[in-house]
Amino acid sequence: MTIHGMVVQQRGQLYSIFTPNGIMVAQVYMGNDGLYLGDSRCLDYICKVMAKRWNVK
Numbered sequence: 001m002t003i004h005g006m007v008v009q010q011r012g013q014l015y016s017i018f019t020p021n022g023i024m025v026a027q028v029y030m031g032n033d034g035l036y037l038g039d040s041r042c043l044d045y046i047c048k049v050m051a052k053r054w055n056v057k
Contacts, residue, residue: 003043003044003047003048004044004047004048004050004051004056005020005047005051005056005057006018006019006020006025006047006050006051006054006056007019007020007022008043008047012032013029013030013031013032013033013039014027014028014029014030015027015028015029015030015039015043017043017046017047017050019054019056020056023054025050025053025054026046026050028042028043028046030042
């Protein structure tokens with residue numbers, strides 16, 4: 001999935017965040033609680049900031 005131009009891959013509750021070029025810039029573990037909607041809300045904020053940091057439009 002793509003959030004704010006950043007590519008996010010999910011493995012269970014571990015989320016890996018990449019630039020569009022394929023550079024991994026973060027890994028976030030959200031906990032094994034099954035709250036995927038809450039996870040996506042957190043990832044929205046994280047990806048927004050990371051996109052600014054890595055100058056992704």
